[in-house]
Amino acid sequence: MIRYPVLEEGAAIGVTAPSSGVNKELHDLLRLAGKRMEQMGFRLLYGQAVWTQMKAKSAPAQKRAAELNEWMQNDPIRLIFPPWGGELIIEILEHIDFENVKPKWILGYSDISVLLLAITLKTGIATAHGTNLIDLRGEYSDPTTAMWLQVLQTQAGESITQHSSSNYQKEWNYANPSPCVFHLTERTYWKVTGRTEVHLRGRLLGGCIDVIRHLIGTPFGNLRHFQNHFINHEPILWYLENCELSATDLRRSLVQMKLAGWFDNCAGVMFGRSAANQPVDGYTAEDVYDELANELQVPIVYDIDCGHVPPQITFINGACAEVEVKDGKGIVRQTFKP
Structure with missing residues (x-):
């Protein structure tokens, strides 16, 4: 059976970079996206890897995996939200503690989809393919993008309907x-x-x-x-x-x-x-x-x-x-x- 996390109002969001981190000159974009989440009532926790980027990755594979493992087992965090995708998330898979992954949402796309699919296939925990965090930095989101929140707040057994964009x-x-x-x-x-x-x-x-x-x-x-x-x-x-x-x-x-x-x-x-x-x-x-x-x-x-x-x-x-x-x-x- 599939297990579905739930994103409660006011929950903690963990921002980590299992693939690419954010270069220093773009840190303001990340802070702005985080501010938008806080305005929606969420509490954001930032990992170390999200602030760094070198040689096509945020940090060495074991460091990225350790941070992800810690947050996948951290009860207050209900959503893990990478800033964006990248290139080399596949490096961390062998270091992930799949046996102790707790049901919580991971949302993203691009390189992040490797992690999403691997977690669902190995554990039966549902994962979310959609917007990345950086693209939520605007004053508002278009109706298609904005549905991420309603989808992640859907309860097990319930349904949610989305429509193609205009x-x-x-x-x-x-x-x-x-x-x-x-x-x-x-x-x-x-x-x-x-x-x-x-x-x-x-x-x-x-x-x-x-x-x-x-x-x-x-x-x-x-x-x-x-x-x-x-x-x-x-x-x-x-x-x-x-x-x-x-x-x-x-x-x-x-x-x-x-x-x-x-x-x-x-x-x-x-x-x-x-x-x-x-x-x-x-x-x-x-x-x-x-x-x-x-x-x-x-x-x-x-x-x-x-x-x-x-x-x-x-x-x-x-x-x-x-x-x-x-x-x-x-x-x-x-x-x-x-």
């Missing part, structure tokens, strides 16, 4: 900061291969495919164990997003997932918008989606609100989800079923 951000414009952080200028349109509408149902799992693919074949990516011990072989509904992969590298990664059995008993696959997906010799991401749909014989949805092209829906690894897509609009209803 607009998304095409590119970052740091020279023109806005009260909402994101510049949402482009019309959102969810697409389905070979059709215009679809209804999906399954247990959610996913993350940034660039990095979660490296869990395949390791003790931290044992999908079969998760299916047998935590969800009673219910179908899996995958959500994936591509940060930097070309179309051919995306294809290789998906074939590897298929050959490793990660798409066995799959209800469907959803792909986030991507600024990567560069064609190779005329071979496009849409070609990849079509081929995957034909091979798996399941619906493929793409350009959803997930990943590095904000805003994004908060997806809960382990939750039961019903997803409806029609005329470019999406509805995601997650039920926190044990």
Whole structure:
């Protein structure tokens, strides 16, 4: 059975950096994001690693893992909220004390999704894929991003519904900061291969495919164990997003997932918008989606609100989800079923 943490009002939030920390010149952004959380009534605790960054990581792997282990076992902390992603979170997995992890939320995306997926697969504790802390520094959040709080306050057995965004951000414009952080200028349109509408149902799992693919074949990516011990072989509904992969590298990664059995008993696959997906010799991401749909014989949805092209829906690894897509609009209803 899946165990769901709950984020109570006024709870303590632990800010640590299991992947990348924050360079000194950006500390003000982190403090501002923390101030916004405090204005919402939360109490923030900062780890040492969050303030440092050197050689593509916040600190050596064992130091990052020790701080995370301490906070995963610290009762007052109800949410662990990294500032953002990074590159090398996979280094800490062998040092994490999974046996003594307590149910508490971890929220993030990008490289953080390696940790999220590993914890859910090994322990059956739900984890949250969504906004990072730095992007909550604005005076307010757009409606899609702001749903992170309601989702994390949902009780076990209850349901929460989210809707596709009205607009998304095409590119970052740091020279023109806005009260909402994101510049949402482009019309959102969810697409389905070979059709215009679809209804999906399954247990959610996913993350940034660039990095979660490296869990395949390791003790931290044992999908079969998760299916047998935590969800009673219910179908899996995958959500994936591509940060930097070309179309051919995306294809290789998906074939590897298929050959490793990660798409066995799959209800469907959803792909986030991507600024990567560069064609190779005329071979496009849409070609990849079509081929995957034909091979798996399941619906493929793409350009959803997930990943590095904000805003994004908060997806809960382990939750039961019903997803409806029609005329470019999406509805995601997650039920926190044990």
